[in-house]
Amino acid sequence: MFPNLFTPFRINSITLPNRLVLPAMVTRLSGEDGFVNKDITDRYVRFAKGEVGLIVLEAMAVHSAKSGPLLRISSDEYKPGLKDLASKIHDTSDSKVVPQIIHFLKIARSGWRQKIEDLSIADIQLIVEQYGQAALRARECGMDGVEMHMAHAYTLSSFLSKKNKRPDLYGGKSLDNRMRLPLQVMKRVREMVGNDFTVGVRFLGEECIKGGYTTEESAIIALKFAQAGIDYISLSAGGKFEDAVHKDGEVLYPYTGYSGDRCMPPMEYPDGYNLHMAESARRMLKRHGLKTPVIATGKIPSPEFAEEILTDDRADLIGMARALLADPDLPRKARLGETDKIVKCIYWNICKALDENFHQVVCGLWPKDEIQAPYSEDTIAPVWPVAEPLSVLVRSGNIRLSWKQATDNEAVMGYEVWRSDDNGSTFSHIYSITTSMWTDHLAASGIAYQYYIRAYDIAGNKSVSSNIVRAELPLEVEIPKEGPKPIAKPAFLKPPMAKPVVTTPENVTA
């Protein structure tokens, strides 16, 4: 079914079993001590069980600066835990694993943040050495490579940034100056790990802020990394401090502005919204005869779309973060041709909201209170209790669906909502939800909608489709004579959050 997706892919001395990549994703599952713990281990072993080609472990600090819960690779004391994690992943499947290594600057609840302009040359030289040492530890721990984090709001990204305001040879308007530290880091990392160890980099295809860099420069950055011997390039977008919204008494979260949306495009964005960035970098590399693989990321929801991207030669590898969080078994299910069993991510960004509010990151589609994705080998699908479980009600200018709960031999996990706006010619999966009621806030008057739902269990087995219901909002374009009456604001569902627990004055996400 997916000939390209399941062609093994060689990078340096390792071979990925397929072309799916889990990009680094914050989990908040570690303690503040920075050691690998059981929850972290369970999270990544779960991804390995699902057979993703490459697991990029969440960003771990190359230095010892304070932060919230965050893994560390900043001294040898962290090596046993990381070694055990790599080993458990390798014992689980053919998935390869690389840690993402990060340096970040200080940030305070007042809104103050340290800037790269504040760093002395000695500080900069220390960063180079810290990256080198961290990369060496990654190799010593049995990792399959290492990924240098140069994206979003963090130190090396701020050097690459067009907003880099350093007046010296590490900054200013010159792209060469802005790349000086990143290339020094890369050189040192390579010296430390040797030529046969995979070294990748993640940086921004576009900063997505006013005056930030675009694909014009990211293609050059990609070229220069490739010329310097990088083994793979992983592109992200946005996630900058510059447009983040500061909440009183909280540290600045770099994904609260427009650039944060572009980093993790929410449901209202088209699939593959950032794909042109990978295309642009690859065009540049090809023109220079380089074959450095480029990982495309950003709302790539399905193996079908991933295969299409590879077939059209728009990327070398496909990164899926949220889609794999929703269903770590997506790669295995795709390999087995069981795509209909995939639990589909809806890009509602509950995961992002949890991170933003200092909670452990889970998927909003997982069973309540679980901190890991469920797993089952069950093959029996949920069943409907009645022939026509789905009802529809038009109310307050909205279309409200409700349904009888399905039953399952194990457990019903949720319901997919499918909609047609063209008289049933095409139906699209527009939502998934764990409860038995849903309001379509995007329905517009004058359009005839049809809906059906499917129940799915924790193995992803789908029930038969429910009955189809039809609804249309009344067309109202008359000027109200008396003036329109206020209506209640639609009650959007909020992520189920406990009181935020903040334990340190600093916080970092990756």
Added chain:
Amino acid sequence: MFPNLFTPFRINSITLPNRLVLPAMVTRLSGEDGFVNKDITDRYVRFAKGEVGLIVLEAMAVHSAKSGPLLRISSDEYKPGLKDLASKIHDTSDSKVVPQIIHFLKIARSGWRQKIEDLSIADIQLIVEQYGQAALRARECGMDGVEMHMAHAYTLSSFLSKKNKRPDLYGGKSLDNRMRLPLQVMKRVREMVGNDFTVGVRFLGEECIKGGYTTEESAIIALKFAQAGIDYISLSAGGKFEDAVHKDGEVLYPYTGYSGDRCMPPMEYPDGYNLHMAESARRMLKRHGLKTPVIATGKIPSPEFAEEILTDDRADLIGMARALLADPDLPRKARLGETDKIVKCIYWNICKALDENFHQVVCGLWPKDEIQAPYSEDTIAPVWPVAEPLSVLVRSGNIRLSWKQATDNEAVMGYEVWRSDDNGSTFSHIYSITTSMWTDHLAASGIAYQYYIRAYDIAGNKSVSSNIVRAELPLEVEIPKEGPKPIAKPAFLKPPMAKPVVTTPENVTA
């Protein structure tokens, strides 16, 4: 050469001679009295002379609110001037002409601005009527249609916006509510002008701000306008107050934030950056069996790219604002197969900077002090005074080109800079400049560059290519032992601006 581009295109009862459209562009050429004057007339007759298929006149106010220089269509006294303008355009070529009609809210130098939440029902009803009356005047003036401005930071766009905070039937989270006023305006306009008069609408394909709407909703908006009988849909992007930067003592300019860049993508953005918005709207229309034409805009620089877009069926009509400002004769030159005579826009956004600073809008490539594009039927190209006019110097980490000035029987207008970064396999036009020196701030070390230049005259005749020069910046990735020395900031050229003249407390651009 351009079979699709020069296929006449029917909209309602008019037929465009080709598929190129001049979107509304602020000129600041009118007086504050709002009457058509000679400069305005000359500007648009010049576009007609260049044979663009459809001229959309700069936004003119449907109401009498104060503003800076802005055309008006808010009472019958403006009709003679507009009638004369339409007539002169029609006398010049087959170009069709429609005015864009706008309603905007109050804005003050303090940063305060009136919001749609402040409008009473009576205010809203007045807006509906003002649009209706303005559209009728457009018809009475002999215009070929009328375009309702519902884009950027202005009143109707703020109703469509996802940031619409009205608590009544004209706002909130419901797209139906947000479309209520725009559809009422459209209905009234149609009542006033009749079914045989072209009525178009310009709105945003994406708001490009945090929490703004995306193509998910703009496709529905397009569908509903089409169902309601709109004759064409013109899509823009961004240009919102929400991310604009307020300068002390100046009225907020809605193109100063990231969304302003997305509205008029500057040179560092890829060509056709907003094309996916037109594609999304057209997919929706097609699925509903509607053929309402969609105009794509946003950094579409050349007839070649325009033809490709039409061939690939990605849009029905091609909007070019800045490219036609740089060379109003682009359509005629393309029709005659004289594409090499086109004066190429470099998207440096001098035009935008002039508007932002309250100056008359001209193109930075036009001869100094001219307020209209030059015109000549001359066919003799500029010549170089020596065999090798171009020299190159590597200095301060930059590549600096300088050249001997070319001579021409009429006047040299400028120089195109062409660059290869792949050993001469491909050369791209990367800049045009009126002086005889240029620094390549985007050159990166370790890449071998080649450059040549071409001189062009006011008719667009190009000289032969100059000699090719080669340059490469030294690869420097060593950690400086003593610490790097500060270097001077590159002196970017600024648009040549006189002291801003601000005459009223309010200001509006479209």
